[in-house]
Amino acid sequence: MTIWVSHRGESYDAPENTLAAFRLALERDTDAWETDIRFTRDKQLICCHDASLHRTCGVEQEVAETDFEQLRTFDACNSKEAYRGEQVPLFSELLALLPQGKLLFTEIKINDPDIVDAMMEAIDNSPAEREQIIVISFYADMIKVCKERYPDMRALYLNSMTINEDGSFAVPPEEMLERLADMHADGLDARAEKKYLTPEFAKKLADRGFSLALWTIDDPDTAEYFINTIAPEAITSNRAAYLQNVIDHGQSR
Numbered sequence: 001m002t003i004w005v006s007h008r009g010e011s012y013d014a015p016e017n018t019l020a021a022f023r024l025a026l027e028r029d030t031d032a033w034e035t036d037i038r039f040t041r042d043k044q045l046i047c048c049h050d051a052s053l054h055r056t057c058g059v060e061q062e063v064a065e066t067d068f069e070q071l072r073t074f075d076a077c078n079s080k081e082a083y084r085g086e087q088v089p090l091f092s093e094l095l096a097l098l099p100q101g102k103l104l105f106t107e108i109k110i111n112d113p114d115i116v117d118a119m120m121e122a123i124d125n126s127p128a129e130r131e132q133i134i135v136i137s138f139y140a141d142m143i144k145v146c147k148e149r150y151p152d153m154r155a156l157y158l159n160s161m162t163i164n165e166d167g168s169f170a171v172p173p174e175e176m177l178e179r180l181a182d183m184h185a186d187g188l189d190a191r192a193e194k195k196y197l198t199p200e201f202a203k204k205l206a207d208r209g210f211s212l213a214l215w216t217i218d219d220p221d222t223a224e225y226f227i228n229t230i231a232p233e234a235i236t237s238n239r240a241a242y243l244q245n246v247i248d249h250g251q252s253r
Helices: 019-028 091-097 114-123 140-149 173-180 199-207 220-229 242-248
Strands: 003-007 032-039 045-047 103-108 133-137 154-159 187-191 211-215 235-237
Touching: 003 103, 003 242, 019 032, 019 091, 019 133, 019 242, 032 091, 032 114, 045 091, 045 133, 045 211, 045 220, 091 103, 091 114, 091 242, 103 114, 103 220, 133 140, 140 154, 154 173, 154 211, 173 187, 173 199, 199 211, 235 242
Parallel strands: 003 032, 003 235, 032 103, 103 133, 133 154, 154 187, 187 211, 211 235
Antiparallel strands: 032 045
């Protein structure tokens, strides 16, 4: 059965990558959560998608140029007024909230090997188990470093499955399979692109031992299409609890 992953927490209703969004995912009992990690200037590991704080905190400042102490003074409500006062959390704070039995898809947002070790230190110093963490990244080097240093960690390669203007694939399917093997990835975490993600390609992935996860789907019809055609291991959604209730539990749309 496909598992449902709350994208940056239940971010359709709460500010993304805040503890409020993850507490909402906990309350709604989604199967898994997804977050993004990057360093502040003083090398604190935080949960934040963008390199800039403009969109989520409304300040014209780069995360990499901001010390954590200053970062905590910013409001991360992301224009969701009911959540005024939310802060950008440390990765360790999120790990402390993760319950047993739930998975956490953790996206490495910078191409820096040091972040892999910092991530692992945070995990090993938390109540969470390594088996609960699935590392994801668009950076092939980060997947490779993670698998070389920590072979017991599951790591999936993120890709946008881009289609060129002439209809060709930016990364042809066979090349994608070669990339996954080269970086020792455990699977692919792909943008939900129907033209690329065919049953034939899904079978090739499975035959090579690669898992398949999809992002970011908020519509039940689209989710059902992919479940029925390629049966992904996981679907990441801004409203994962809603999709889980509609598709798995037959709730009205």
